[in-house]
Amino acid sequence: MKTLRFYFAFVLILLSANLSKAQDIRQIAVTNLSDIAIASYDMMGPVIYYNPMQMQQVGPYAAQFIMAHEYGHHNLGHIIRRLWNANNPYIQAWLDLNMENEADAYAVNYWVNQYNKAVVQAGYNWFWAINNLGDRTHLPSRVRAYNIAQYYQQLTGMPLFP
Numbered sequence: 001m002k003t004l005r006f007y008f009a010f011v012l013i014l015l016s017a018n019l020s021k022a023q024d025i026r027q028i029a030v031t032n033l034s035d036i037a038i039a040s041y042d043m044m045g046p047v048i049y050y051n052p053m054q055m056q057q058v059g060p061y062a063a064q065f066i067m068a069h070e071y072g073h074h075n076l077g078h079i080i081r082r083l084w085n086a087n088n089p090y091i092q093a094w095l096d097l098n099m100e101n102e103a104d105a106y107a108v109n110y111w112v113n114q115y116n117k118a119v120v121q122a123g124y125n126w127f128w129a130i131n132n133l134g135d136r137t138h139l140p141s142r143v144r145a146y147n148i149a150q151y152y153q154q155l156t157g158m159p160l161f162p
Contacts, residue, residue, distance in 0.1 A: 025045075025048060027050060031052060031053060033050065033051040041079055064122075071107075097139060100139065104151065
């Protein structure tokens, strides 16, 4: 089993080395997905699975922020790093929290570069509203909202909300 996992991780690393930042990342709707969206790989390459009902409930701007976050996981190499370190629980726990922060910052940076403050505000508002306590891979949602506002201010020199 370890050999198969190592081989699979090695193949994914080779595949990702051949993909540019503009790689084709498929989006696949999964109505019974328990999370709103998940970045992953399958046999055809990088993919983002998302729950279309949950995306509709959060609204178009928050959904765009969430998708940018998932693209961040791919473009920052998080999925490969996670697979590569799958057997080390200490590194895995550290990676999980840091990767979520990096993906949030990626989404903020993306939307700042698109001059779309409304999407960043919607991402902030969604994290603030869900008010969850987090889990082993995610910080509490209000901490993430605070971080989003801080990333925005660092990039623009202006507060996210007046």
